[in-house]
Amino acid sequence: MNETIKLEIRNMTKLYKNGDGVRNINLKVRQGELMTLLGPSGCGKTTILRTIGGFLECNAGAILIDGENIADLPPEKRPTAMVFQSYNLWPHMTVFDNLAFGLKLRKVPKAEIADRILDVLNLVKMPGTEKKYPNQMSGGQQQRIAIARSLLLKPEVLLLDEPFSALDAKIRMQMREELRKIQTDLDITVVFVTHDQEEAMALSDSTVVMNKGSIEQIGSPYEVYHHPASRYVADFIGEMNFIETQAGVHTAVRPENIRVEKGDGGDLEGQVRNIMMLGHYTEMVVQTRFGIVKAFLSGSEADNFKRGDQVALYFSDSRQFSE
Amino acid sequence: MSSLSFLSPRHISNTLGRKKFWEVILLFSFLLVFYGPLLYTLVLAFAGQYTYPDVLPRTWSLQWWQYVLKQPALVKSMLYSFQFAICSVILSLLVCLPAAYVLARYKFTGRRLIMFTFLIGNAFPKIGMYTSMGIIYYKVGLMGSFMGVLLIHMLGSMMQMIWLPAGAFRSVPVQQEEAARDVGAGPLRTFFYVTLPMAWPGIAVACMFAFIGSLGESVGTLMVGLPTYRTMMVEMYGVILDYPATAGAVFSILLILPNLLLILVMRKYIGAETMSKGYKMG
Numbered sequence: 175m176n177e178t179i180k181l182e183i184r185n186m187t188k189l190y191k192n193g194d195g196v197r198n199i200n201l202k203v204r205q206g207e208l209m210t211l212l213g214p215s216g217c218g219k220t221t222i223l224r225t226i227g228g229f230l231e232c233n234a235g236a237i238l239i240d241g242e243n244i245a246d247l248p249p250e251k252r253p254t255a256m257v258f259q260s261y262n263l264w265p266h267m268t269v270f271d272n273l274a275f276g277l278k279l280r281k282v283p284k285a286e287i288a289d290r291i292l293d294v295l296n297l298v299k300m301p302g303t304e305k306k307y308p309n310q311m312s313g314g315q316q317q318r319i320a321i322a323r324s325l326l327l328k329p330e331v332l333l334l335d336e337p338f339s340a341l342d343a344k345i346r347m348q349m350r351e352e353l354r355k356i357q358t359d360l361d362i363t364v365v366f367v368t369h370d371q372e373e374a375m376a377l378s379d380s381t382v383v384m385n386k387g388s389i390e391q392i393g394s395p396y397e398v399y400h401h402p403a404s405r406y407v408a409d410f411i412g413e414m415n416f417i418e419t420q421a422g423v424h425t426a427v428r429p430e431n432i433r434v435e436k437g438d439g440g441d442l443e444g445q446v447r448n449i450m451m452l453g454h455y456t457e458m459v460v461q462t463r464f465g466i467v468k469a470f471l472s473g474s475e476a477d478n479f480k481r482g483d484q485v486a487l488y489f490s491d492s493r494q495f496s497e
Numbered sequence: 498m499s500s501l502s503f504l505s506p507r508h509i510s511n512t513l514g515r516k517k518f519w520e521v522i523l524l525f526s527f528l529l530v531f532y533g534p535l536l537y538t539l540v541l542a543f544a545g546q547y548t549y550p551d552v553l554p555r556t557w558s559l560q561w562w563q564y565v566l567k568q569p570a571l572v573k574s575m576l577y578s579f580q581f582a583i584c585s586v587i588l589s590l591l592v593c594l595p596a597a598y599v600l601a602r603y604k605f606t607g608r609r610l611i612m613f614t615f616l617i618g619n620a621f622p623k624i625g626m627y628t629s630m631g632i633i634y635y636k637v638g639l640m641g642s643f644m645g646v647l648l649i650h651m652l653g654s655m656m657q658m659i660w661l662p663a664g665a666f667r668s669v670p671v672q673q674e675e676a677a678r679d680v681g682a683g684p685l686r687t688f689f690y691v692t693l694p695m696a697w698p699g700i701a702v703a704c705m706f707a708f709i710g711s712l713g714e715s716v717g718t719l720m721v722g723l724p725t726y727r728t729m730m731v732e733m734y735g736v737i738l739d740y741p742a743t744a745g746a747v748f749s750i751l752l753i754l755p756n757l758l759l760i761l762v763m764r765k766y767i768g769a770e771t772m773s774k775g776y777k778m779g
Binding site: 227228229248249250254255256258259260261262263264265266275276279280320323327 | 670672673675676677678679680681682683686690691694695
């Protein structure tokens, strides 16, 4: 990854008839960077992705790849490749034909097509599947082939629209790791849309957190997690306690940043309401005079407490948000 | 007890149970009414020596087939029927498929109304439509022409050729088309390599209906095609009056046969899913 800007979106606006859409989007993606667009349904992340891919026309603004504005080009002429959430592969063609389709259009010689397909199938760990049909493969396998097909075209920017959302949790994790490895090995610029903040944290070099058509924050996973710019980002990413200490002012502190000690005092005091063992850490629910506060403790720390205990909570790294 | 007592109604009734017995009786009656005339037609068509009071012919022969196939007017009508069927299906495809695609993919104001108007064409007896067409034909000079009859055949199948393909196109996920555009295929190439192969079953069923409909088109062709273009259906009116019943039977079978063959060939495509998808207004 280097500092040259591969993809830039300048003042882009795309509005739908009912008023939804995105306004004045400005984004810069560096060469070799994996940027995620993160947000709930309807926030506009897929809209942005589809305008980059050419499947939506923007009302205003420019989309530049390597400095050239591609906003007026149809999808087949853009140097991008997209992987959809589902229905990527053509069911009436074998894996080989699915992969070869784009190469044949570019008049690549037959021998070279066969070689390149062999290589890319090894890359996505699906060797020997050339003669299979999509409906003979699982969802995860189909998405691998879809990714392989995109990589074959050597796109300048790879676009992924929630490609793992329809897969099982375990397969999802595996695919994430493999995608990240391929992306870093090949130094490809990627824009990845997801509603899963865990996925965004795990994959990104930088994350764009979106809400209702506009960008709330752009930053690395560390920045977005530890220094959320707004209440929305603080709430969306990870777990966060919001304690209304004064009218209209919320103190936000993450459960893992709360130290619990027996007795009174601290930044806030309360009574242990519940202790839940969640695997390698324990969640403690404390009833304070401002409401419920959750704290994460290690198993051994939690052993010192029981329900009903009076405890003092000490906050580190908290911040204030006003309504 | 005689050896055939097991055939007595009371015995059968006791074996099957009372309810089932009446159900079987009802089924047989229905089959008789439904297939009886067809069976009779088959018997007539292959009859050799067949005189009253025999129930079945004394001898079987193909003589009536030879007779019919030697009548130039009848043979010509068979050629015309197939010519019109093939031409009207091909022309219908060229005209209706693009329309079906637009209706499937693009949501514009008046879309439902337009789809509904195609439905109306099949909602009332077509004679009214044919009469007004006849008037226009006289003015334009299409009366008694090949094109004139072809248009009538095309109109008859317009609803099938628009609704069913539209349903088939709609069932192709948009992402598959977008994926084709994404890898570099233009809109036309996407249509021929991705959309059409995937929508093919619905379109094939529509073509089948159009073909069968064209073979069965009678009133319009009669009005517009005379005196030159007489299809099998038009000739049939004359055959019943002027030819012996056995020749009529042969001619009927010649008319039924292509329809039967088509349905047999297409039966794997005709499923509840294709049909229900085809008739959604969407």
